[in-house]
Amino acid sequence: MTTATVTTLEHAPAPSVRAALVDPPLVRGGLIAIALGFLASFLLLPLAAVFYEALAGGLGLYWASITDPMARSAIWLTLVVAGISVPVNAVFGIAAAWAIARFEFPGKSVLVTLIDLPFAVSPVISGLIFILLFGAQGFFGPWLAEHGIRIIFAIPGIVIATTFITFPFVARELIPLMQEQGAEEEEAAISLGASGWQMFRRVTLPKIRFGLLYGVVLLNARAMGEFGAVSVVSGHIRGQTNTLPLHVEILYNEYQGTAAFAVASLLALLALATLAAKHLLEWQIRRTNRP
């Protein structure tokens, strides 16, 4: 979860290698072999295994596993949850980044720290926080029960937990970007007679669009793949409160290995698509941020 660091590292220009610092061929070869070997055994091998296991029973079984009513319900719920969390967090992220990058106000450093809270806390704890707040024995529990509102062990709980877990992504991406870009273009827009909204829509949004998309892609991947917090608040009601990751776990625990891997392959495909989009966007951000 160190997206910010990774971004800066990748954006830094590769320093040219000085002749005096080039290691002997043996050391160089050894280091490359270790890096590639690690990559193969810890990243590529498991990925290949997922697809191998998924297709072990043939295409027919694969198709049946992902079109099973319970699987379809899990896919649908995952899409609904992401469909709510992603726009909510995109708007929150822009608002928070705007406030932090553009204004000085008391409590600013506290806000910056709080934005990182979901990354710092274990997702299981995050889930438990919502049980404590909205569960039957929780803080708002009795009031919610009186009014017939179900949050825990229902879809609202899953949406809230997912939104909480994923809210740093967009803000984390946009704060350094907006700080780096400065506010001169916005000042120019206002001095040319633009209203606040015109300035945002015509100048700010186009300026940050790739950074925003980058944040949204990562946010989406996490929203769809979140397990810990969702597992605590969902109650695992099949066909009702199971998202894709929860469905995979249930299938696996019931020794339906092939079906579990078939559904897991969907999440793996999401990961590959996310990586591709991430790479494309990083290239775009570098291109548009050139002075």
Next chain:
Amino acid sequence: MSIEVRDIWKRFGEFTALRDVSLHVEPGELVALLGPSGSGKTTLLRLIAGLERPDAGSISFDGEDATERSVRERRVGFVFQHYALFRHMNVFENVAFGIRVQPRGVRPPEAAIQARVHELLDLVQLEGLARRMPTQLSGGQRQRVALARALAVQPRVLLLDEPFGALDARVRRELRRWLRRLHDDLGITSLFVTHDQEEALELADRVVVVNEGRIEQVGAPDEVYRRPSTPFVFGFLGEANWLDSKIDGRAARVGFRPDDLELSLSPLEGHAFAARVKRVQSLGPRAKIELLADSGAVVQAEVPAERVRSLSLAPGLELFAAPRELQVFFEEGSRPRP
């Protein structure tokens, strides 16, 4: 349009950027705000634009109080130091921006926008570059796009923050002359910020010398150069030699310019002193001479190269020097009547 700045104070936290600044600008004037970095000149420009709010004091345009008016309502054209071109729009759209954001009722039809933008691009000599993106332009071209964009909204005042700061020396001189001609053609009241005294003296009708948040002197270029009212102004507007002296029993600082020094092998009239040449450095058509006065002070002189030959100036030569014009400042910084 005339601008009246009255008793302006501006603080940023602990730092006081402007202290009780007042300034009057006549309609159609081209005024330079000249000062070192951190002197408050850019803050003054941003306050006039409405990009900052003063802590005290007022700003009025044509006698109408504008202190409470927003940037949008002031109708000023602002050219930013680094141009602040919209990086995702081409040159045409950058210039058209101010027209496109006008309210529906006021905004001219598309054909009129096209005509207006092309007219402006013609004015800044960028007609062929309408489809280029800002990254595909040179510094001088970006600067002219920023100017055309500011002019598109028909501003009543044009404000330029270090308009030539980011350009190389040759382009800077060219653009400077071009901007002066443009100002004379359009007749729009303009203020620009600069830290380059040569730029201020060459371009402006009047120069406002700013230092440590205060206005030191306002005057025509020749006036601030020839009759500086404070030691700071004298020192900032050109190279200066300083000697400590006593006049009528009062401690005073006496300043004179290196190129205002008469050199001769025979004794001279006036405030002459004897000196020995320490160093001769040729600058092409002119030469810098370092002198050691008999009082022990080191004095810089600048003479035409021809004088080096006619006097056979060389290290060790004994001669006489006399400043043609002296500036006398008493300790409190006031200046005696000449």
